[in-house]
Amino acid sequence: MNVNRQEALEYMRKMVLIRRFEERAEEAYGQGRIGGFLHLYIGEEAIAVGAMAAMKPDDDVVTHYRDHGYILARGVDPKVVMAELYGKTTGVSKGKGGSMHLAAVDRHIWGGYAIVAGHIPLAVGLALANQYRNLPRVVTCFFGDGATNNGTFYSALNMAAVWKLPLVAIVENNLYGMGTAVERASAVSDIFKKAASFEIPAVQTDGNDLLGVRDTVRTMVEMARAGEGPQLIEARTYRFRGHSMGDPQRYRGKDEVEAAKERDPIVLWRRSLLESRLATEDDFRKIAEEVEAEVETAVRFAESSPDPDPSELCANVLVPG
Amino acid sequence: MPLITYRDAIRDALREEMIRDDRVLILGEEVGVWGGTYAVTRNLHEEFGGKRVIDTPIAEAAIIGAAIGAAMGGLRPVAELMTINFSLEAMDQIVNNAAKIHYMFGGQIKVPLVIRTPAGWGQLGATHSQSFEAWFAHLPGLIVAMPGTPRDAKGLLKTAIRSENPVMFIEHARLYGLKGEVPEGEYTLPLGVSDIKRGGRDVTIVTYSRMLHVALGAAEELAKEGIECEVVDLRTLRPLDMGPAYESVKKTHRALVVEEDWTTCGMGAEIAARIGRDRFDHLDAPVERLGQVEVPVPYAKNLEALMFPDERMVADRVRKMLS
Ligand SMILES: Cc1ncc(C[n+]2csc(CCOP(=O)(O)OP(=O)(O)O)c2C)c(N)n1
Ligand SMILES: [Mg+2]
Secondary structure, three states: OOOOOOHHHHHHHHHHHHHHHHHHHHHHHHHHOOOOOOOOOOHHHHHHHHHHOOOOOOOOOOOOOOOOOHHHHHHHHHHHHHHHHHHOOOOOOOOOOOOOOEEEHHOOOEEEEEOOOOOHHHHHHHHHHHOOOOOOEEEEEEEEHHHHHHHHHHHHHHHHHHHOOOEEEEEEEEEEEEOOOOHHHOEEEEHHHHHHHHOOOOEEEOOOOOOHHHHHHHHHHHHHHOOOOEEEEEEEOOOOOOOOOOOOOOOHHHHHHHHHHOOOOHHHHHHHHOOOOOOOOHHHHHHHHHHHHHHHHHHHHHHHHOOOOOOHHHHOOOOOE | OOEEHHHHHHHHHHHHHHHHHHOOOEEEEEOOOOOOOOOOOOOOHHHOOOEEEEOOOOOOHHHHHHHHHHHHHOOOOEEOOHHHHHHHHHHHHHHHHHOOOHHHHOOOOOOEEEEEEEEOOOOOHHHHHOOHHHHHHHOOOOEOOOOHHHHHHHHHHHHHHHOOOOOEEEEEHHHOOOEEEEOOOOOOOOOOOOOEEEEOOOEEEEEEHHHHHHHHHHHHHHHHHOOOEEEEEEEEOOOOOOOOHHHHHHHOOOOEEEEEEEEOOOHHHHHHHHHHHOOOHHHOOOOEEEEEEEOOOOOOOOOOOOOOOOOOHHHHHHHHOOO
């Protein structure tokens, strides 16, 4: 395997962190401490972790609303992410955005956006700015299979292709957009084929295979950086939880979900690390303990942080001056 | 009369009209197998099948454009936009096609279309908590209904489905669970007719949708102090029936508009202008407006709680108008 022990453990730690972070967020939602929409990434962690490992720290990221994984994989402190979910003033977006609107511009995370496909043109524009300013940065844009049925996806990628922009579109095909199975909403179920209409390079990859994701993203990001224009990756995966909280999931059977869990990306990674003897059960225990403490700290921080001051209501509407 | 929820009243209207007229069909995101994100279309897919209750891709412009085309082609589509926020994706279709086609082709083509969509909020963040009724009410060629009770929702939706014109039918997510009396059996209510929901002599409150209930709650409180508010429910925002409000102002000499939207360029601005022009001689004070704070809606619960008019704010404003 093309990975050293330190990297291997770090990838594991990040996936487990995202998983435990979200399980705790789910609990907090049940207690009424988090409100509105909460879209869990559980089952899809290998994509964010693999992709972030493949990119440079100043490569730009624009995402949809299922966005806890990316910001945690980029290494932003879980405390300020959890505080955002709680709507606290210490949150990354000062409690004004919530779960769907996480941004950490100092880490080149340009935000989670909740209008399906509405953020893809923003990624095109960021890539244009990078190209214009001769910055060697690539923009990655994450969205779901459902977003590729929206016209904005086509107009944005077409533009990126015409202008040969340094952009990598990463489609997380988790087989559903809310309750609509991909084949009920998309004329082609292999989403990467849609890229053919722009004649841009596109590949399909197993989104639950961490190294596969990392290496695919690395290849495509470096092609984009080398001036070869936009690229598209379809990472096939599965969402283990409902679309958001309180989804009765009438559109799929329990056995389908259980079968998908056999390919849990964390389980797969663990198995390959044990098989290749890069890590031991002890390593995993240690990671689990560390993550547990880190997530506990994040929850405590969120709980003990103050609500935004009422004066915040009217702040940030326009840039002053 | 049976007590049923706003949600069930809307579903009953859809169901009755689908039974009555096989040209009526429903299309939208998650309206079928899921049963509607707010469960409004629950069981309709089972009852009427996939030919008449159609799940669509996430493609609002194409959903509304296709619904307009289907209406032109002889069907009576009821398109659902999952929330009013996503109407922005379909705005060109609504503004440039739905509202113009009949006029632009000299009356040759009809667009008997209903677009159902809920406004609402609840820690959903800035892009998912909006109320654009004034934008739609701005448009000649479109009818805009925004009912506040189960009875009105059912009666108006049935009329909207039978209408030969495009109707934007704006529901409210926070009203779906509200129960109210709904007549048994067949009835319809006319579009473009306002309704007095409470009589009073001191102040006229003009409102619609969820704010109707906030206004009624405030009126109840104020009645304990001997202040009697007359509450006018517009029910339809275009065409706008000012008759009941005009009559009311003759008696009360004061009017307050309560809306959930931002007040700048909102419904209240239009209503205040009309009352100011047509009932100038009867007014003892300028027409007042109350709406949401002029900022995008924040996620944090404590900040969001400061956003929208509540009963106390309405009551305070009425007291101030009388003092
Ligand atoms: C324009 C628009 N239409 C509808 C919605 C409601 N909605 C939110 S997520 C979603 C499904 C998106 O599916 P997909 O792109 O596959 O992403 P996933 O949730 O599966 O990660 C829908 C319909 C929305 N947010 N924006
Ligand atoms: Mg999906």
